[in-house]
Amino acid sequence: MSEASELRLLLTADAVGGVWTHAVELAAGLSSAGVATTLATLGPAPTPRQIAAAEVYPGVTVAPTGLPLDWLARSAGEISDAAEALAAFARAASADVVHLHSAAYALADYGVPVIVSCHSCLATWWETMRDGPPAADFEWRVAATAHGHVAADRLVAPTAAFARATRAAYGLAHEPVVVPNGIGAAPRDEPVSPGAASVFTVGRLWDEAKDVATLDLAAARIAVPFEAAGALASPDGAAAIRLQTIQALGQLSADEVRARLARRPVFASAARYEPFGLAALEAARAGCPLVLSDIPTLRELWNGAALFAAPGDADGFADHIARLLDAPNERAHFGALARQRSRRFTRDAMTAGMLRLYREALSAPDHVGAAA
Structure with a gap:
């Protein structure tokens, strides 16, 4: 895929919190670059207001899948079934690249390059918040994430510190590529007056x-x-x-x-x-x-x-x-x-970084669609 305008992306998100904000900002930036993005949501469906706010950008389509979030799944089998369903969804959307926000869902055969955002995970959470080995309910979840890291074509993290933590937690051969999150355009350079005393x-x-x-x-x-x-x-x-x-x-x-x-x-x-x-x-x-x-x-x-x-x-x-x-x-x-x-963390900077990853993955000789 030589031009961004030819690219069709399947991007996952959940409808609550920072992942939704990040996904919509990225979809908006990619829209300006001519990329068509299907924003596939996992877990609770986004509200009509959220959908409207995302779909205002040309080429962006919000598609609630009803599939479970990995951290709310009840078994490894449920994650495996959801990954297969998501792969079928990606094929139906004719995606050229799949960008996941959960490594556990990288285990299915998507037939196209898979990028995984390492934005949060149970292993790094446990190492920060707890002492000792993970709880039994965490073990299979961490294992699924570890296997997904290996299956993905590219891993990306929003900070170098978290990239290092992810590599250490999973014994990865390399750290994820760092592409910081970004929002909107850079603010105007103007004086800032004292704000509210609150x-x-x-x-x-x-x-x-x-x-x-x-x-x-x-x-x-x-x-x-x-x-x-x-x-x-x-x-x-x-x-x-x-x-x-x-x-x-x-x-x-x-x-x-x-x-x-x-x-x-x-x-x-x-x-x-x-x-x-x-x-x-x-x-x-x-x-x-x-x-x-x-x-x-x-x-x-x-x-x-x-x-x-x-x-x-x-x-x-x-x-x-x-x-x-x-x-x-x-x-x-x-x-x-x-x-x-x-000003360092803009939508355009994030979009440029992600597009580089997508193009690298598409041009790699070992990805499924490389000869197409």
Whole structure:
């Protein structure tokens, strides 16, 4: 396939959280490059509003498959059956390249190059969040992911730190290629004024890896509104959080989140496990000052453009947030630093990186369609 305009892509996503945002941004960028993208969703179906927002881009079609998310599947057989169904779906869509957000689904015969995004996985999550060997329920899931890594034509990660972690966790011969996530166009280079004297966070609040509990403790020491957007319970109801101090706003639309970020509150993330962190990028793009957990991926992306607290250090988060709240000029300074850094992570840059991967995979002599 010599020209992007000839390319037909099957791109998977789920309809909740950062994977959806990433997939739609990538599909939008590929649309501008003339690529036709079928956005195949796994797990709960996207809302009509989500579908409309994605399909506004020429060549983008949202196709809910009803297939399970890998981390909610109940057995290895269920993942295997879903992978075969997804391969049949890709053939029906006449895909030239398949781009998966779960390595476990790479085990089927797609007949075309398969790219796997290493954006999150149970093995790296376990190594960060737990001690000792994985639980029995994790073992078969991790094995399926490991086999999928080997089966894929190319692996891609959003940060070098997570690429290293993925290679170490699975004993890969090589690290995944790094293509950072990106959103929209680069922001205009303009002054950033002090934003609202408030604090905001957004994400899967129920997910212990996001460690909103630490922010809730920090919020007790902060005398301004501290709001959090996102679900308090996981999709299967197995995990939930109850916030004592932070005001929970529930699940907000992308437009509603952007409206809050436009006020430029202090944005806080205490994540212990975060392969990239699109929410922090969206906040930085709006000119919000960032207070982040000091983990390798976030340090890689935002070193010199954010304040960092040790994971789990509620007092450290409270001190940094209070420092910014007490000094409007410093809020503006760190907001400007964050916005300037965000210029590195654009939709166009991400799209160019992914297109290079697709073309490399298509031109490789050992892929199924190479002689076509």
